[in-house]
Amino acid sequence: MNPAPPTLGAEPQSPTARRPRLTQGLLGLVVLVVLAFVLDVALGPVRIPVLTVARHLLGHGAAADTATAFIVHQIRLPKALTALAVGSGLGVSGLQMQTLFRNPLAGPSALGLTAGAGLGVALVMLTGGGGASALAVRQLGLAGSWALVLAATAGAASVMALVLALAARLRDNVVLLIVGLMVASVTGAIVSLWQYFSAPEQIQDYLLWTFGALGGVTGPHLAVLATVVALGLGLALASAKPLNALLLGENYARSLGLRVRRSRTLIILSTSLLAGGVTAFCGPIGFVGIAVPHLTRALLGTADHRILLPGACLLGAALVLACDCLAQLPGSQITLPINVVTSLLGAPVVLWVVLRRPIRAAA
Amino acid sequence: MPNISPSPGRAGGAAFPFLRRPSGWLLSLLLASHLVGWGQARVAPPGAPARPTRLGQAAAPGRTTVQYAKGFRLAYAGNYKVISIQNPFAPQANVVRYLLVPRGAARPVGYPDAQVIETPLRSLVGLSSMHVALADFLGAADLVVGVGSFKYVSAPRVRQRIAAGQVYEVGQGKELNNELLVAHHPDLVMTTGWPGEGVDHFQTLRAAGVPVLINSEWVETTPLARAEWVKVLAALLNKEAVVNQKFDAVAREYQRLAALGHQAAKKPSVVVGLPFKDVWYVPDTDSYMAQFLRDAGATYHWDRTKAPSGSLALSFEAVAPVALGADYWLQTGSLTTRAALLAQDARYAAFAPVRTNRVFNNNLRTNAQGSNDYWESGAMHPDLILADLLRILHPELLPTWTLRYYQPLR
Numbered sequence: 200m201n202p203a204p205p206t207l208g209a210e211p212q213s214p215t216a217r218r219p220r221l222t223q224g225l226l227g228l229v230v231l232v233v234l235a236f237v238l239d240v241a242l243g244p245v246r247i248p249v250l251t252v253a254r255h256l257l258g259h260g261a262a263a264d265t266a267t268a269f270i271v272h273q274i275r276l277p278k279a280l281t282a283l284a285v286g287s288g289l290g291v292s293g294l295q296m297q298t299l300f301r302n303p304l305a306g307p308s309a310l311g312l313t314a315g316a317g318l319g320v321a322l323v324m325l326t327g328g329g330g331a332s333a334l335a336v337r338q339l340g341l342a343g344s345w346a347l348v349l350a351a352t353a354g355a356a357s358v359m360a361l362v363l364a365l366a367a368r369l370r371d372n373v374v375l376l377i378v379g380l381m382v383a384s385v386t387g388a389i390v391s392l393w394q395y396f397s398a399p400e401q402i403q404d405y406l407l408w409t410f411g412a413l414g415g416v417t418g419p420h421l422a423v424l425a426t427v428v429a430l431g432l433g434l435a436l437a438s439a440k441p442l443n444a445l446l447l448g449e450n451y452a453r454s455l456g457l458r459v460r461r462s463r464t465l466i467i468l469s470t471s472l473l474a475g476g477v478t479a480f481c482g483p484i485g486f487v488g489i490a491v492p493h494l495t496r497a498l499l500g501t502a503d504h505r506i507l508l509p510g511a512c513l514l515g516a517a518l519v520l521a522c523d524c525l526a527q528l529p530g531s532q533i534t535l536p537i538n539v540v541t542s543l544l545g546a547p548v549v550l551w552v553v554l555r556r557p558i559r560a561a562a
Numbered sequence: 563m564p565n566i567s568p569s570p571g572r573a574g575g576a577a578f579p580f581l582r583r584p585s586g587w588l589l590s591l592l593l594a595s596h597l598v599g600w601g602q603a604r605v606a607p608p609g610a611p612a613r614p615t616r617l618g619q620a621a622a623p624g625r626t627t628v629q630y631a632k633g634f635r636l637a638y639a640g641n642y643k644v645i646s647i648q649n650p651f652a653p654q655a656n657v658v659r660y661l662l663v664p665r666g667a668a669r670p671v672g673y674p675d676a677q678v679i680e681t682p683l684r685s686l687v688g689l690s691s692m693h694v695a696l697a698d699f700l701g702a703a704d705l706v707v708g709v710g711s712f713k714y715v716s717a718p719r720v721r722q723r724i725a726a727g728q729v730y731e732v733g734q735g736k737e738l739n740n741e742l743l744v745a746h747h748p749d750l751v752m753t754t755g756w757p758g759e760g761v762d763h764f765q766t767l768r769a770a771g772v773p774v775l776i777n778s779e780w781v782e783t784t785p786l787a788r789a790e791w792v793k794v795l796a797a798l799l800n801k802e803a804v805v806n807q808k809f810d811a812v813a814r815e816y817q818r819l820a821a822l823g824h825q826a827a828k829k830p831s832v833v834v835g836l837p838f839k840d841v842w843y844v845p846d847t848d849s850y851m852a853q854f855l856r857d858a859g860a861t862y863h864w865d866r867t868k869a870p871s872g873s874l875a876l877s878f879e880a881v882a883p884v885a886l887g888a889d890y891w892l893q894t895g896s897l898t899t900r901a902a903l904l905a906q907d908a909r910y911a912a913f914a915p916v917r918t919n920r921v922f923n924n925n926l927r928t929n930a931q932g933s934n935d936y937w938e939s940g941a942m943h944p945d946l947i948l949a950d951l952l953r954i955l956h957p958e959l960l961p962t963w964t965l966r967y968y969q970p971l972r
Contacts, residue, residue, distance in 0.1 A: 273912065398735075407838050414877075417907070418908055533875060536840075
């Protein structure tokens with residue numbers, strides 16, 4: 200199920216007739232995101248009436264009720280904003296990867312960025328965890344959240360540098376995909392090796408990181424995450440035209456006058472910022488990057504990236520917000536790891552889209 | 563759950579088999595009366611010896627009785643002893659038996675599945691730091707010839723022996739260095755595992771004739787029950803007299819302090835543990851930590867919440883309202899400073915214990931290797947830990963006590 204030619208062939212014939220429908224679709228997605236956002240802030244392990252939540256959000260909360268104010272402002276609002284950034288970032292980067300590699304299974308992890316971030320985190324958490332040097336680091340407070348973010352960023356960035364350097368030399372995108380998979384495989388093996396020689400409590404810390412978490416990203420962290428994602432989204436929107444051209448195949452795109460290598464660098468840079476930033480702050484969050492592009496294409500019925508990119512951005516945000524609502528298991532004191540919920544939900548969604556296609560083609 | 567619970571496996575049981583069942587009945591009644599009379603236990607005068615202690619004093623010379631622990635039983639018969647390790651939550655499930663036979667004596671008849679260990683041990687390999695603590699408590703640190711990892715040893719005597727090259731390192735689990743163990747052939751390898759777990763993982767060692775004993779002290783729900791596992795090693799070393807004297811002293815002191823804690827007029831509220839992003843693991847009702855808090859006269863929000871694994875995985879949002887208004891915050895991971903705590907998450911600054919500087923961590927005795935003695939010698943000294951907690955939560959009750967395991971975050 201290559202996303203490319205069939206719909207694209209139909210596209211240029213009636214661009215004006217389809218435009219209003221697509222705009223409506225995007226507007227519908229905006230409404231969906233707003234609803235999911237409100238729902239995510241309203242739901243949680245602690246039952247707070249929706250009106251009270253709204254009053255706190257508007258700054259009219261009762262001054263005496265510090266616990267509710269803390270929950271709304273310090274826990275739920277940052278978490279929903281993080282979900283927004285994570286969803287839009289992963290959705291868009293997944294779309295870029297699927298088009299660049301012309302592969303429906305590609306996602307943000309295809310370039311090995313997630314694995315690189317995991318390697319960085321494992322380096323901090325697992326190696327020398329009990330050693331004197333690591334103890335000194337811990338006492339300096341560097342094991343705080345910034346250390347993890349910096350380690351994950353460094354890991355993702357070094358993989359990105361490697362992929363970019365190779366991308367400049369390689370003509371073939373498939374080889375690049377293989378490089379990404381191999382990088383992921385090698386880093387995975389190194390992390391397993393470290394786990395093997397680590398104390399159980401260190402492994403537990405690392406496992407908790409791999410479950411992914413939307414919580415705990417507040418204040419300056421949230422500002423940095425939002426900036427990185429905004430930057431990545433800006434670059435992604437600028438890559439809409441090259442992506443459309445790439446759908447036709449690299450040679451054709453080249454004959455259209457596209458500077459393929461420069462566009463490829465732009466796309467990889469954008470994806471690295473999005474996927475690397477999200478993984479650094481929230482850990483690996485699976486399936487959003489693979490599922491959202493398929494859903495967006497199915498929903499909007501277009502292959503034009505000028506529409507698909509904002510569509511994936513909105514749908515990704517709505518999906519992660521919805522997953523976060525489910526992860527909180529309303530009425531329970533327990534929160535499920537977000538990575539588990541997105542994968543549980545994402546895999547059937549991808550299956551549904553894949554199985555639906557031939558039926559539609561036959562109709 | 564009361565912290566005083568006579569074990570069904572009394573020493574008298576094996577010597578007088580006919581008494582076993584009736585005495586079990588009597589003891590259940592005793593236990594039931596404790597459950598009912600829990601409120602009265604609080605008003606007992608400080609210093610009054612608790613009933614189980616008297617049971618301990620009644621032990622025959624050269625024998626000891628199990629008073630608190632539910633995960634193992636100890637029986638004496640003829641010239642040998644039988645240790646049965648069981649799951650206290652499913653006593654009928656796999657019970658693993660070890661026969662403690664004097665060196666050179668013939669294997670007793672019966673117990674076809676039991677593993678034979680020759681006593682007294684002349685050498686011991688302890689895979690967890692708890693096992694080092696057991697030996698150290700009995701004054702048998704010099705018998706420790708091997709440990710799981712050098713990193714996790716705090717006992718000064720064993721550290722000296724490590725520095726002198728008299729101790730070898732054998733690893734854990736899958737990494738267990740079987741060749742080294744077979745070559746040194748220690749009298750016993752003590753490891754940690756599930757109650758009732760067989761020694762199937764240790765086929766190589768068994769085939770080489772190295773006995774393996776699986777300790778599961780972590781299933782116990784009270785600090786004294788956990789510490790009482792030292793009696794397993796005492797039986798293996800024929801040090802019953804030592805353990806009766808030393809453990810009873812610990813238990814008596816613990817009961818005395820617990821009475822102080824129960825009597826405290828104010829019960830300050832406490833949150834425990836350090837969250838990681840969304841998840842905050844807190845001890846449940848059956849954890850020994852919850853028992854410590856009960857005995858230290860604290861109010862603990864999840865005192866009656868049960869979890870299958872001994873700890874509850876709660877969302878940050880579920881714990882935050884409690885932490886916001888708590889009086890004290892205990893056990894904050896490996897952190898030692900307030901700045902490091904806030905570096906993990908700036909939102910902690912809103913918690914009352916952080917604002918009032920009432921955050922205490924249990925890592926005062928962390929050595930240069932990063933190993934925390936709280937988990938080693940602390941496991942054998944619940945009395946000292948309880949004294950620390952009382953000093954923290956009720957400074958007026960123990961005004962002269964100097965903290966041994968806990969320290970305030972700077």
